[in-house]
Amino acid sequence: MSEYTNKKYVEMVNLAKVYPTQKGPFVVLENFNLDIPKGEFYCLIGHSGCGKSTILSMVAGLNSITAGSVCLDGKEIDGAGPDRGVVFQSPSLLPWLTAYENVMLGVKQVYPNQSKQTMHDIVCYYLASVGLFKDKDKRVTDLSQGMRQRVGIARAFALKPKLMLLDEPLGMLDALTKHELQDLIAKLHDHHAMTTLMVTHDVDEALYLSDKVVCMTNGPKATLGKILVNDMPRPRNRSELVDHPKYYVYREELITFLEDQDHKKKKVS
Amino acid sequence: MFKQKLINAFELSGLTWFIPIIKLLSGENPKEQGAEILRMLGLPIIALSAFFFTWGYLSTKIQTSVGKLPSPVFVWNQSKAMIANYRVELYKKAQYEKFEAIRSSIAMQMDKNVNSPEIQSLLKDIDGVKTKFSDESEKLNEQIAIGKEAHEASVSAVKEKYNKPEFYVTSDDGQPLKDMDGNPQLNREAVDEINLASEQKYMVYEMGIVQVLNDFSSSYGSLASRVSKVQKYQNEIDELTATGGDEKKLAKAEKRKQTFLKLIRKETAYSGNGSIIDYIKLSIITVLFGFAIAATVAIPLGIICGLSTSFMTAINPLIQVFRPVSPLAWVLITIQIVDGIFVGDLALEGDVFKNTFLHAGITVALCSMWATLSNTALGVSSIDTDYMNVAKVLKLNWFDRLFKIIIPAAIPFIFTGLRITLGVGWMVLIVSEMMATSRGLGWYIDQQYQNNKVESLANIIVCIFIIGLVGACLDRIMYTLQRFVSFNDEVSA
């Protein structure tokens, strides 16, 4: 694989999104350019409604692209596909299936020529890696929120996607579960070196997980604000991280950026 | 553990009033459970008693075209009489089968040798059965006589009570009018009360059994006499052949023998009057048949409607026009179409599967399928975008998308529709059975209505309770299924 495609494993060029509304076209996003190198973890932060989910769903192929293009591994994307795993804020599991069956549904699609035993092993491996092996035969409705989100993560990772898209996956969870799942995501990322784009509201979460934090300006006509390079060493440990000298510098930088956006917003209105 | 399972089962089926009883039986917090039982059982009991009390009171006041409105007690006795008739019917069926067994074994033996010892022993069996029958009916007749005496005593007590001047009909000059026998003519209230008393059923089961015993006793008698006839002609034939007798006489004897043999060989037809249980059974089978048709038509159509807005737009006017059409209109056109197709040799003559059965069943389907159709369409078209996103990300093909995502997601809606369909179908069934003369509860009610008697009115009231109970049971079953397939617990009871 060439150096070029590795550096621009994911390439968003002049991405734009316009929603036609009754009051005329509503430009959510304009001129958004971002490259993600292979194996890196990018976090996307910005104020509510600026278009983070819109970007993510366009990259996932679940939302149409108004202008610009998204390339993954040198190929322009066209519609959704299992080469991009997605985890949303709500786990969007199929409630009439068990945890096992939910993961199996994807595995069957991605490894169509494998034997039954191999597919079973894959499903069990990923469920075990999110700590749900014992509960694999429970119906989704009998699982807690945190467990459901774990199944969602297992399902996404079991697809072995080229790119992992996470849209506030931990937004609805309590603090304790949130920490557990952050550790889980970090562990999985370290293990599989999965290229990841994750939307979050939580600055600490972004600093704990990411290689780079992408800040967006406020909408409408939102675009890329700044990119913070988070070069704190990996693997990270939550309690040690807080003591890292750069932690507060980076944290300060992000919060200042967000507050600045707030002021601008007030000025506009 | 077992207790928890029971409680879960009751919760699933919505029979929540059993739960405190189980908890109480297992000794859990007796005071609280006792109060809960009082509330859950006591309140309905109070309401029921109020209902029966009002009914009892109204029955003394309300005058129907056939007499006084039957009281709860009268209706209760009538329902017992229905059950007695059913038991008689069962007894009759059993006797019929025994009779047929004996007749066919005689016929078999006769084909080999008309004078065999086996036949003699079978004839002896028949004699035994007949004496047993006459013993039994004698005993029953004694009981019936006692019952009849009591009945007549109560009737004459009522007659006595109303044979007073205040119940006489008087002419304009105050003179009591006389009827044809020269007795004073009674007013309407008195006549109704006396009729009510004399129409009160008694000894229904015993009388029915005696009737059956008499019928079969004579059947056995004629069977035995046919056998002896055959034997007689056989002996004649034997004699004639031995002595080399007249050809003509021989042929005549042979012919007569064959006539009686044929009668013995012929299977006798079972002539049942039908009983309330048969009507209930047929009604349930018919409604399930109609329900099955409705489901097989409405679910696929509903799925197509939900998938394609064009298709929905196309057939929506038809749905809107046909949905409000009354079953009375549907049943007539169904009768004519079905009878046009299954006519002459094609006419259906199964035990259950008759033309009339199709009339009622198809009408049920026509009237009840709409709820399933629109609910299925709604379920399919309103599918959660999250589920569709899963399908898109996994690039499921059309088939998997339909059967692994869309239909499972719509299942709760489909079952809501099916539950409504079954409820509507059961209501429609009674009317269509009346019109189609399919021998279910609806037909029976119509028959009773034609009878024009207080007794028949009571039978109709019994049927109303049966219809309600069966309908409630069907709904409970559907409710349980609905709870079972839904993935969120929001199901209205």
Ligand SMILES: Nc1ncnc2c1ncn2[C@@H]1O[C@H](COP(=O)(O)OP(=O)(O)OP(=O)(O)O)[C@@H](O)[C@H]1O
């Ligand atoms: N279907 C639509 N039609 C019109 N406008 C829409 C539509 N979907 C989203 N928007 C608008 O697009 C903007 C961006 O929405 P988006 O969901 O991407 O925000 P977000 O950054 O993810 O916010 P949050 O952090 O709250 O999730 C919002 O202002 C929203 O109102």
Ligand SMILES: [Mg+2]
């Ligand atoms: Mg969002």
